[in-house]
Amino acid sequence: MKVILNGEPFETTRADSVTGLLEETGFGGREVAVVLNGEMIPAGARGAYRLSEGDHVELFRFVAGG
Amino acid sequence: MPVWLDLPRDQAGGTATQEDVERALACSDPGARELAVLLSPAASPLMEAMAVRARDLTRRHFGRTISLYTPLYLANYCSNGCEYCGFASDRPQRRVHLKPSEMAREMDAITGRGFQELLLLTGERSEPAGVDFLLAGVSLAAERFHHVGIEAFPMTAPEYARMAEAGCSGVTIYQETYDPDRYGRLHRWGPKKDYLERLEAPSRAMAAGMRTVGLGVLLGLSDPVSEALRLFRHANHLRSTYWRSGIALSFPRLRPEAGGFVSPFPVDESMLARIIFAFRIVMPDVPILLSTRERPEFRDGMAGLGVTKMSAGSRTTVGGYGGTEAVDDGQFRISDERSVEEFCAMLRNRGLDPVFKNWDRVFMEAADG
Amino acid sequence: MKETGNADDSWTVGGHRFTSRLLMGTGKFRDAETMADAIQASGAQFVTVALRRVGGGSGADDLLESLLKLRGITLMPNTSGARTAAEAIRAARLGRELSGSPFVKVEIHPDPHHLMPDPIETFEAARVLAAEGFAVMPYMPADPVLARRLEDVGCASLMPQGSAIGSGRGLATADMLRLIVRGARIPVIVDAGLRAPSEAAAALEMGCEAVLVNSAVAAAGDPAAMADAFARAVAAGRSAFMAGLMPRGSETAATSTSPLTSFLSPVTP
Numbered sequence: 243m244k245v246i247l248n249g250e251p252f253e254t255t256r257a258d259s260v261t262g263l264l265e266e267t268g269f270g271g272r273e274v275a276v277v278l279n280g281e282m283i284p285a286g287a288r289g290a291y292r293l294s295e296g297d298h299v300e301l302f303r304f305v306a307g308g
Numbered sequence: 309m310p311v312w313l314d315l316p317r318d319q320a321g322g323t324a325t326q327e328d329v330e331r332a333l334a335c336s337d338p339g340a341r342e343l344a345v346l347l348s349p350a351a352s353p354l355m356e357a358m359a360v361r362a363r364d365l366t367r368r369h370f371g372r373t374i375s376l377y378t379p380l381y382l383a384n385y386c387s388n389g390c391e392y393c394g395f396a397s398d399r400p401q402r403r404v405h406l407k408p409s410e411m412a413r414e415m416d417a418i419t420g421r422g423f424q425e426l427l428l429l430t431g432e433r434s435e436p437a438g439v440d441f442l443l444a445g446v447s448l449a450a451e452r453f454h455h456v457g458i459e460a461f462p463m464t465a466p467e468y469a470r471m472a473e474a475g476c477s478g479v480t481i482y483q484e485t486y487d488p489d490r491y492g493r494l495h496r497w498g499p500k501k502d503y504l505e506r507l508e509a510p511s512r513a514m515a516a517g518m519r520t521v522g523l524g525v526l527l528g529l530s531d532p533v534s535e536a537l538r539l540f541r542h543a544n545h546l547r548s549t550y551w552r553s554g555i556a557l558s559f560p561r562l563r564p565e566a567g568g569f570v571s572p573f574p575v576d577e578s579m580l581a582r583i584i585f586a587f588r589i590v591m592p593d594v595p596i597l598l599s600t601r602e603r604p605e606f607r608d609g610m611a612g613l614g615v616t617k618m619s620a621g622s623r624t625t626v627g628g629y630g631g632t633e634a635v636d637d638g639q640f641r642i643s644d645e646r647s648v649e650e651f652c653a654m655l656r657n658r659g660l661d662p663v664f665k666n667w668d669r670v671f672m673e674a675a676d677g
Numbered sequence: 678m679k680e681t682g683n684a685d686d687s688w689t690v691g692g693h694r695f696t697s698r699l700l701m702g703t704g705k706f707r708d709a710e711t712m713a714d715a716i717q718a719s720g721a722q723f724v725t726v727a728l729r730r731v732g733g734g735s736g737a738d739d740l741l742e743s744l745l746k747l748r749g750i751t752l753m754p755n756t757s758g759a760r761t762a763a764e765a766i767r768a769a770r771l772g773r774e775l776s777g778s779p780f781v782k783v784e785i786h787p788d789p790h791h792l793m794p795d796p797i798e799t800f801e802a803a804r805v806l807a808a809e810g811f812a813v814m815p816y817m818p819a820d821p822v823l824a825r826r827l828e829d830v831g832c833a834s835l836m837p838q839g840s841a842i843g844s845g846r847g848l849a850t851a852d853m854l855r856l857i858v859r860g861a862r863i864p865v866i867v868d869a870g871l872r873a874p875s876e877a878a879a880a881l882e883m884g885c886e887a888v889l890v891n892s893a894v895a896a897a898g899d900p901a902a903m904a905d906a907f908a909r910a911v912a913a914g915r916s917a918f919m920a921g922l923m924p925r926g927s928e929t930a931a932t933s934t935s936p937l938t939s940f941l942s943p944v945t946p
């Protein structure tokens with residue numbers, strides 16, 4: 243399935259949920275905030291969100307900054 | 309009593325030395341501590357230095373101008389028993405109120421003398437002289453004056469809002485004394501007995517959008533130094549909470565009145581002057597008023613030395629400016645009986661410019677349309 | 678007038694109590710280790726972090742880990758990168774999701790060249806976020822009226838500029854800062870423009886509750902040593918404020934030739 247991850251096309255091999263996508267991209271268990279089609283998905287609710295073809299997924303994390 | 313009115317122990321000023329006074333005079337950002345020092349006995353030999361500082365600050369913030377206003381008593385009914393007042397309900401005064409046509413005639417007589425700012429006064433709210441009566445007065449005044457203030461009974465916030473809507477932009481309400489015990493004893497009966505109700509009135513007026521609120525103490529009722537310190541705290545509290553409204557201060561001294569009340573804490577001119585200088589120093593941008601209660605020589609001397617706003621040609625009787633014949637004895641006796649012309653000539657002689665016009669009304673109209 | 682009377686001289690913002698009055702930014706450090714050392718040396722309990730989309734590689738994304746190794750640190754996500762209130766609000770919500778803390782440093786600078794805060798968008802974002810329960814700490818121009826307005830909409834603190842961000846001009850806005858401090862009932866924290874510890878001390882001396890520094894430490898020759906110097910300057914400035922500064926030299930040494938007070942009568946009415 244093709245989704246748009248952080249603005250780039252991304253082909254998932256097995257993931258069909260937000261949690262699955264995080265694992266596949268190596269962010270499972272890491273501190274990231276997930277935005278699915280413009281809506282923030284709280285960490286506890288990620289398992290419940292299925293992915294569909296063409297979904298926009300954005301992942302955010304903290305970086306250094308003033 | 310609310311915490312913001314508490315006086316911290318270290319600010320009593322009782323142990324201040326002359327050096328402390330000099331330091332307070334030179335302080336670039338003086339506050340409560342400096343006020344206490346400037347009012348302490350140690351400051352009395354430094355009156356001249358205080359006067360110079362007060363004059364310089366007054367000039368810096370207000371230029372060489374004195375704004376003029378005049379009071380108009382609309383009624384003298386009162387159900388309160390303020391021991392010090394000639395309108396108290398046990399005084400044998402003739403009780404009267406002005407009819408709208410009389411108000412209009414009085415006001416026209418006042419504008420005829422050049423005034424653009426009017427202060428409307430009444431006693432406690434009563435059947436013939438309540439909120440609606442005062443509103444009628446405000447509306448008539450708003451058609452004729454640029455700035456209309458009221459000095460009447462405490463009101464609710466919605467009542468203040470109605471006053472503002474009718475064209476009132478200032479509310480004056482003195483606590484008289486901040487000492488709750490003394491307050492309770494001096495206000496023998498009537499709604500004014502409620503200390504906190506009166507204390508909160510300025511906040512309500514400000515919350516209702518009043519542009520200026522006048523605060524003050526009636527000097528002579530209690531220890532003037534603690535009164536001044538509490539007044540300062542009250543003013544600061546209001547300034548930080550309602551920053552869109554301005555504050556004005558006044559320090560009326562007890563005057564002889566009909567009932568013959570004798571002041572338990574007489575304040576002489578030099579103490580009154582010192583209080584005014586000290587407030588100018590700690591609150592350099594706040595208007596300070598001085599009424600015709602004081603004698604001409606004192607008023608002339610104080611003009612521009614802290615004082616920025618003065619009444620002239622005043623009557624403390626109901627009406628009495630020419631529109632109607634005064635029939636009562638007035639709230640208190642006036643000391644400065646000079647005419648407006650004489651008073652203005654004196655100001656000009658001293659290099660001060662009498663200012664009649666307050667521009668609030670123009671801005672308010674611009675905001676409307 | 679602010680009441681400051683804790684025995685340990687701590688200060689409170691957004692319901693959290695802090696003893697350190699030095700806040701640190703985490704940007705512009707050579708590497709994560711230098712940053713962690715500097716923060717430790719500063720004694721800061723409150724540090725800002727930015728929020729970015731996860732990049733392709735995962736090079737320097739262990740910032741959080743090195744920060745979390747330091748104990749007693751509260752994170753304040755900022756909204757840097759936002760050019761409008763809407764963007765800042767979105768960033769704040771994401772930041773809260775990640776940090777679990779109610780704090781947000783609202784910073785909105787639409788002009789990429791000078792990073793000056795946009796007062797209008799900042800006000801709007803602060804209004805919305807405060808209503809949502811955030812402890813809003815707005816990075817703002819040193820404008821006393823804007824300060825009142827931001828306080829009115831429920832901000833937890835004010836973070837006026839000492840001078841233009843990155844300018845290292847110190848407290849160029851000192852007169853405005855004094856007015857802000859005098860009117861504020863919430864903590865005032867000077868943010869941006871500081872270069873030397875003496876400037877941080879001066880901010881505390883005038884009654885600011887704390888300062889936030891970043892470049893001054895990150896770009897110093899020895900960041901950890903500079904962080905320590907700032908910590909001591911902040912403590913000294915605070916002590917000086919509490920002690921009460923001696924006033925400046927008298928402005929009115931001269932007395933007039935003809936006395937101003939000769940009209941006073943000694944008689945009481």
Ligand code: SF4
Pocket residue numbers: 386387388389390393394395396397430431432500
């Ligand atoms: S001071 Fe005012 S309230 Fe008191 S008796 Fe006089 S008119 Fe009435």
